[in-house]
Amino acid sequence: MEVVVASSDSQKQDALKVRSKVFIDEQNVPEEEEIDQYENDCTHFVVYDGEKTIGAGRLRFVEDYAKVERVCILKEYRGSGVGKLLMQKMETVSSESSVNQLVLHAQTQAEQFYSKLGYETYSDVFMDAGIPHVAMKKSV
Template sequence: MTVAYSVRVALGTADREACFAVRKEVFVAEQQVPEDIEYDAYDAEDADTIHVLAVGAEGVALGTGRLLHGASALGKTGGDLTVGSLGRLAVRGAARGLGVGAALVGAIEDAARERGLAAVDLHAQTHALGFYERLGYAAYGPEFLDAGIAHLAMRRVLSAS
């Protein structure tokens, strides 16, 4: 099944609310992540965070993710200003398996390259390791729990293009 969609940097209040609605559906409702820890200071309108949004042909939000960079990423990347942090990647159940997640990761990596970043780190739920490995990410460090879900840190060094 082929579904038409586009991926863009989220601009304005409506796009950001669409990102948050996808995250609420996937993380809070589906995965039972407490809502009070799903949203953080990096979601504030004035935060230096890039949110990306996948939208279907009918204008329905299908997925989202975000990039922390510069000072906002320091705590997540071990203090390395050349590394961005990909996070909050979520795709609605009906859109899984259609390439939406890979397209979102690609858009986040493009945004990272535009900002001169050399690599992107992420914290992957262990069930999603294969997805990220297929996109060129390599796991490092010990497994850890985040919101009661097993995760591993992963990194991908970015090429120039």
């Protein structure tokens, strides 16, 4: 498994393909909500298993924090440590910038995953794209 910072259009397209499979096809998120106005302003990450794209995520730098967004792993790879590898890479890249905090909106079914990585919930449950979420943060 390899986590890369997308540096080419084809790698960004790989990220969008896996996001589409997970969020649009599997979770029924409308495409217009999944692909948004921030795509060109983010640092995109792609996880490969050989030639196969199996995960993705993006970082959006906002003022003094980085927002972790669109983190997803193909269903057949969940629970195997791929998500942790992806988050570690995203955290490493964010630590090389001037931010001191990471923020994310986690689906409630993934809240425990992020808690194990040191993220703390700081909101009540809210709906986003028809899916329950909580806001979480971590100091870096």
